[in-house]
Amino acid sequence: MSPASIIKFTDSPSLDELNKAIKSVINAGANSILLLTCINNAYNTEKVNKTLKACPLPLCGGIFPKIIYQGKNYTQGAIVLGLMVDPKIVNYDMLNKSDPDLKHYIHSKSKIIEKYQDFIIISDALCSKSENFIDHFYDFMGSGVTTIGGGAGSLDNANNPVIFTNQGLVRGITQVIALPCPINNSIGHGWELLDGPYLVTSSEGHFVYSLNYKPTFDIYKEIIQSRHFTPLCADFFATFAKKYPLGIISLDGEILVRDPIQTNGSYLECVGNVPVNSMVYLLQSSQDKMIDASKEVAQNLLRQGPLNTLLLFDCISRDFFMGDSIDDELEAIQSPFPNICLVGAMAIGEIANTPCGSIRLLNKSTVLGSF
Amino acid sequence: MNTAMHIMSIQHQLVLAIGKDSDLKKMLHQFLRLCCLSLNSTNCHVFLVQDKNKNPVHQKSKDSNLKLGHYLSFPMKKYGLLASNNQPLANIVNTFFTNNLAIDVIEYESSLYHLFKIGGFGVLAIERKQPLGEAIQNALTPVLKKLATSSIGSINHRSLVLEIKTRKQIEEKISYQASHDFLTGLFNRMEMQQRLAKAIDNCADQASTGAILLINLDKFKNINDVMGYHVGDKVLRQVANRLRHTVKKLATIARFDGHEFIVLLKDLPVSPLEMKSIINGVIADIVFAIEIPLELSEGRFSVSCFIGYETFNDKSKSVQDVLKNASIAMYEAFKKGKNKALAYNSDMSVQLNEHITYTQEIKQALKNNNFELHYQPQYDHLKNIVGAEALLRWNNPLRGYESPAIYIPIAEESDLIIQIGSYVLKQACADIKKLEQLDLPDSFKQISINISAKQLAKHNFVQTIISAVEESQISPFRLKIEITESIMMGDIELSIESLEKLHRFGVECAIDDFGTGYSSLAYLKRLPATLLKIDRYFVTDIHKDKSNTAIAGMIIELAKSLNMTVIAEGVEKKEELDCLVQLGCYHYQGYYFSHPIAFDKLLMAIKL
Structure with missing residues (x-):
C-alpha cells in the first residue's frame, strides 16, 4: 500500500526546522500539508505567516499544547504531514454569528464539500461557538460521515492565532479538512460513573449553574469532600477537577465526559455544553483504566481494516491526570501498529462521531483515526 | 430509579x-x-x-x-x-399515518424507525440502530401531545403572519399603483404633482432652485401606428429605463402622459449660470440616452425627443404654472425642430396666446364661411384649359386675404385641417356640379383638390370622398385628388389601398410636389395615380439650371414610362414653358398662364 502521507518530525521549536520539514514534504511530492505544532515553539507570527503564505500547497493544521510522535509526547517541535491526497480545506471564520445566521453560513459554506464523507476538524479551542458549529455541520453533512479532530490552542487562555492556513495563522476559526479517502475512527475514555444522577436545573452553554436546584459547585464539593475528607483549600478545584469530571450518559449507556475547567465557587464551567434538564454524573477513573480504554481504542481501530496514517487526538487533561504515565497510554496505542508511525496532538477537547453517528465535542477522551 | x-x-x-420559537421550522429543528x-438517534x-x-396545515383534508x-x-x-428524497422512508411514514397505531417500530435496511403520530396531522420518525425501550416510547407520548399543540399554535401563527404579510403586500401594491405608472414603473402624474408641490415649498424654505423637464418623444406615434401598441409600450418601457439610468438618484422621473415624461430636479444652485449648466448637462445626457437606437425583438427603432423646462425658486408659481410653462417650452422646442430643448420664457406664452387666438379665428372663419375656393387653371401646350387646382383662400374680415402658408400649418396641428378639408371637398364638388351644368369644352377634364395627411389617415377617407361625389351628383372623373409624395409615403400600403378604391370609383389621383419627397420609385409603380406634378422648385429657371432641366427631364420620362400624365407647376416665364415643351411636358400651371382666380372668373376663362 502506498503511504497516504509523508511524515516529517522535528523536536526543535525552530521555525527553520519547520521550514525544512515543509520543503522536504513538498519535494517528496505531497499534495497538501497538515501541520501539528507545539504552543511552546512560540513561533514569531510574522515569520511563520511568511512561511505559510509562501507555501505552494494547500495547508492546514493547528498549534496544540503538545504533539505526539511514535508513542511519545513532546512539548516542543512540529509534525509535518505531507498528504498524498488532495483534500478540500474550508475555514469557517464567521462563527460569532447568532444561531440562525450561523446555520445559514455553515450550510452555504459547506456546499463545496457536501459530497465528502470523511473529515478532520481542527478548531480554535477558545472559540465559544465550536459546539454550535459541530451541530450545524452535522445537520448539513448528515449521519454516516466519519470525523476526527480536536481543539487547538494554549492552556493559558492566551488568545493567539492557532490555526494554520495558506493566508497565515488565524484565530477564532474552525477548519474542516475534507479527505477524498475513507477515515476509520475509534473513540474511548476510560471514565466510569461515581455518583449521580443529578438533574441539571440551570445551565447555559458551557456553564452549569445548578444541579438539583443547588449551586453546582456546592454539590460537586460535597461529593468530593465526602470521599476525600478534605477541606476546601485554595487548590481544591485544581486538585480534584481533573480527577472528577462530569458525565452525561446516553440512552445506550455511552458516557459523554464534560471536563470542568473553572469555577467561581458557585457554577462550574466545562469544556462543552451541558443542556438544562440533562442528567449528569460525577465520573472517576484510574491510570490503568484509562490505559485499558486506550488499548481498546487501538484494538477497535485495528479491527476496522486497512491502516495507513494513524492520527491521534488525545485530551490534554488526560495528560494532567496521568502525569508521566501518559507515555504508557501513547505506547499502548502505538504498540498494535508496530510498522505505522503514530502522530497526533494533545488537544483541548476532541471531536468525533459517536457510534450513533452524531458528531460530538468530547472531553478527556482519545480519538484515533486512520486514513 | x-x-x-x-x-x-x-x-x-x-x-x-x-x-x-413561534416559527414552526425553527421550533421543530430545535426539537429534532x-x-x-x-x-441517541x-x-x-x-x-x-x-x-x-407545501405549507403545513393541521386540519386533515x-x-x-x-x-x-x-x-x-x-x-x-x-x-x-x-432525507427529503428518501422515498422508502416516506412510504413507511405514510403507511403508519393511515393505520390506527399511535406508536410503531419498523425495521428497514439496518435502521429502526420509531414512529409517533403528531396529532392527526403529522408523524415523528426517530431513526436508531437499537430499539427504544417501551418505557421511553411511552414517555414520549405526552411530549408528542405537547408537540402537536405547539405545532398547531405555530401553524396558526404562521398563517396569521402570512395573512398579515399578504395584506401588507396588497396595501403596498395599492399604494404603489396609486403613485406609479403601470407601464413603466415610473411615478405617475399625480405623484409627480405632489412631489413638485413639496419641491416648490422646499425651494422657498431652503433658498434653492428646482426645475421641471418635460420630455416628448418625437414621432413616437408612427411606431404605435405602424408596429402596434405592444411595440410602442416596449419603446416606452425602454425609454423609461434609460431615463432612470441616466438621471439615477439626481432626479425624480414620472411618465406624464402618453409619450411624455417628466423629470423633477431639486436642490439646484440659486445662481442662474450654475443652475443652467447642471440642467443643460442633464438634458444632454437624456437626449443622448434616448437617441441611441432601441433594439427590440420587432426590430431596431430610433426615437428622438424635444424638451421644455421651467425652473422655480419660490412659491410665486403654482404646480400647474410650472407644468404649463414647461409644456409651452416643450411645444416651442417641437416647433423649432432643430432645438432639442428650450427653457420657458414669458414671450412663449404671448406667442402661444396669439396662436390660440389665431386657431379660434380659423374656427370662427369656418363657421362664418369666410373661406373661399379659388382655382388656378391648368393648360395644355395649345393653351386649352384642361383643369384647375382648387386653392383655399381666407378672406379675413380684419386682415384681408391671409396667406395659406400661415394658417394651413396651424390648422394641421389640430383637427381643424379636417374641417377645412371637408369644406374644400364639398365646395369643389358644388363648383364641379355648376361646371357640369355648362357646356364644357372637351379639353377640360377636372378640378383637383389637395388632401392633407390627416385626411388621408382617417379611416373613412375613401367613403368621405365617394359620399361627397354622390351627394353632389357629379361625375367622379371630374374630381381629382392631389396628394404629396411625402404624405403618401407615410403609410404607403394604406395609401395604395385607398387610392385604388377611389380609382375604381372613378376619382383620379395626382402626385403633388413630385421630386422633393425622394420616395421609392418602386412604390410609384404600384400607386394608381394618373398625374405627376413636377414641383415648382425644378421648374423655376429650368431653362438656365442644367440640373433642374435634367431632373425635370427624368420625371417626364418616368411619367411616360408609367403611362402617367405630367404637369409642371410654377411656370412663370415663356422660356420655362419652351424648355418644358422641349422636354416633352405638355401640361402647365403657373402665373405665366393665370393666377388663382375666383370660381366665376374660372367660368369665364373656360368659356373663353
Whole structure:
C-alpha cells in the first residue's frame, strides 16, 4: 500500500526546522500539508505567516499544547504531514454569528464539500461557538460521515492565532479538512460513573449553574469532600477537577465526559455544553483504566481494516491526570501498529462521531483515526 | 430509579424545545436536534400534512388519498442523501399515518424507525440502530401531545403572519399603483404633482432652485401606428429605463402622459449660470440616452425627443404654472425642430396666446364661411384649359386675404385641417356640379383638390370622398385628388389601398410636389395615380439650371414610362414653358398662364 502521507518530525521549536520539514514534504511530492505544532515553539507570527503564505500547497493544521510522535509526547517541535491526497480545506471564520445566521453560513459554506464523507476538524479551542458549529455541520453533512479532530490552542487562555492556513495563522476559526479517502475512527475514555444522577436545573452553554436546584459547585464539593475528607483549600478545584469530571450518559449507556475547567465557587464551567434538564454524573477513573480504554481504542481501530496514517487526538487533561504515565497510554496505542508511525496532538477537547453517528465535542477522551 | 429519572430528564429536555420559537421550522429543528442528542438517534424526521404550496396545515383534508410530506430532518442527510428524497422512508411514514397505531417500530435496511403520530396531522420518525425501550416510547407520548399543540399554535401563527404579510403586500401594491405608472414603473402624474408641490415649498424654505423637464418623444406615434401598441409600450418601457439610468438618484422621473415624461430636479444652485449648466448637462445626457437606437425583438427603432423646462425658486408659481410653462417650452422646442430643448420664457406664452387666438379665428372663419375656393387653371401646350387646382383662400374680415402658408400649418396641428378639408371637398364638388351644368369644352377634364395627411389617415377617407361625389351628383372623373409624395409615403400600403378604391370609383389621383419627397420609385409603380406634378422648385429657371432641366427631364420620362400624365407647376416665364415643351411636358400651371382666380372668373376663362 502506498503511504497516504509523508511524515516529517522535528523536536526543535525552530521555525527553520519547520521550514525544512515543509520543503522536504513538498519535494517528496505531497499534495497538501497538515501541520501539528507545539504552543511552546512560540513561533514569531510574522515569520511563520511568511512561511505559510509562501507555501505552494494547500495547508492546514493547528498549534496544540503538545504533539505526539511514535508513542511519545513532546512539548516542543512540529509534525509535518505531507498528504498524498488532495483534500478540500474550508475555514469557517464567521462563527460569532447568532444561531440562525450561523446555520445559514455553515450550510452555504459547506456546499463545496457536501459530497465528502470523511473529515478532520481542527478548531480554535477558545472559540465559544465550536459546539454550535459541530451541530450545524452535522445537520448539513448528515449521519454516516466519519470525523476526527480536536481543539487547538494554549492552556493559558492566551488568545493567539492557532490555526494554520495558506493566508497565515488565524484565530477564532474552525477548519474542516475534507479527505477524498475513507477515515476509520475509534473513540474511548476510560471514565466510569461515581455518583449521580443529578438533574441539571440551570445551565447555559458551557456553564452549569445548578444541579438539583443547588449551586453546582456546592454539590460537586460535597461529593468530593465526602470521599476525600478534605477541606476546601485554595487548590481544591485544581486538585480534584481533573480527577472528577462530569458525565452525561446516553440512552445506550455511552458516557459523554464534560471536563470542568473553572469555577467561581458557585457554577462550574466545562469544556462543552451541558443542556438544562440533562442528567449528569460525577465520573472517576484510574491510570490503568484509562490505559485499558486506550488499548481498546487501538484494538477497535485495528479491527476496522486497512491502516495507513494513524492520527491521534488525545485530551490534554488526560495528560494532567496521568502525569508521566501518559507515555504508557501513547505506547499502548502505538504498540498494535508496530510498522505505522503514530502522530497526533494533545488537544483541548476532541471531536468525533459517536457510534450513533452524531458528531460530538468530547472531553478527556482519545480519538484515533486512520486514513 | 435512575432509569426513571433519565426518562424524565429526556422528557423535560424535549419539552423545553417545544414552543421555544413561534416559527414552526425553527421550533421543530430545535426539537429534532434534541431528539437526536438525547435519544441517541442517527436521524430524526417530521412529516406533516401540507397544502398545495407545501405549507403545513393541521386540519386533515377530506381527501382519503392524502399523503404526508417531508417537512424537516435533523440531520438533513444520511450517507450524503437528503432525507427529503428518501422515498422508502416516506412510504413507511405514510403507511403508519393511515393505520390506527399511535406508536410503531419498523425495521428497514439496518435502521429502526420509531414512529409517533403528531396529532392527526403529522408523524415523528426517530431513526436508531437499537430499539427504544417501551418505557421511553411511552414517555414520549405526552411530549408528542405537547408537540402537536405547539405545532398547531405555530401553524396558526404562521398563517396569521402570512395573512398579515399578504395584506401588507396588497396595501403596498395599492399604494404603489396609486403613485406609479403601470407601464413603466415610473411615478405617475399625480405623484409627480405632489412631489413638485413639496419641491416648490422646499425651494422657498431652503433658498434653492428646482426645475421641471418635460420630455416628448418625437414621432413616437408612427411606431404605435405602424408596429402596434405592444411595440410602442416596449419603446416606452425602454425609454423609461434609460431615463432612470441616466438621471439615477439626481432626479425624480414620472411618465406624464402618453409619450411624455417628466423629470423633477431639486436642490439646484440659486445662481442662474450654475443652475443652467447642471440642467443643460442633464438634458444632454437624456437626449443622448434616448437617441441611441432601441433594439427590440420587432426590430431596431430610433426615437428622438424635444424638451421644455421651467425652473422655480419660490412659491410665486403654482404646480400647474410650472407644468404649463414647461409644456409651452416643450411645444416651442417641437416647433423649432432643430432645438432639442428650450427653457420657458414669458414671450412663449404671448406667442402661444396669439396662436390660440389665431386657431379660434380659423374656427370662427369656418363657421362664418369666410373661406373661399379659388382655382388656378391648368393648360395644355395649345393653351386649352384642361383643369384647375382648387386653392383655399381666407378672406379675413380684419386682415384681408391671409396667406395659406400661415394658417394651413396651424390648422394641421389640430383637427381643424379636417374641417377645412371637408369644406374644400364639398365646395369643389358644388363648383364641379355648376361646371357640369355648362357646356364644357372637351379639353377640360377636372378640378383637383389637395388632401392633407390627416385626411388621408382617417379611416373613412375613401367613403368621405365617394359620399361627397354622390351627394353632389357629379361625375367622379371630374374630381381629382392631389396628394404629396411625402404624405403618401407615410403609410404607403394604406395609401395604395385607398387610392385604388377611389380609382375604381372613378376619382383620379395626382402626385403633388413630385421630386422633393425622394420616395421609392418602386412604390410609384404600384400607386394608381394618373398625374405627376413636377414641383415648382425644378421648374423655376429650368431653362438656365442644367440640373433642374435634367431632373425635370427624368420625371417626364418616368411619367411616360408609367403611362402617367405630367404637369409642371410654377411656370412663370415663356422660356420655362419652351424648355418644358422641349422636354416633352405638355401640361402647365403657373402665373405665366393665370393666377388663382375666383370660381366665376374660372367660368369665364373656360368659356373663353
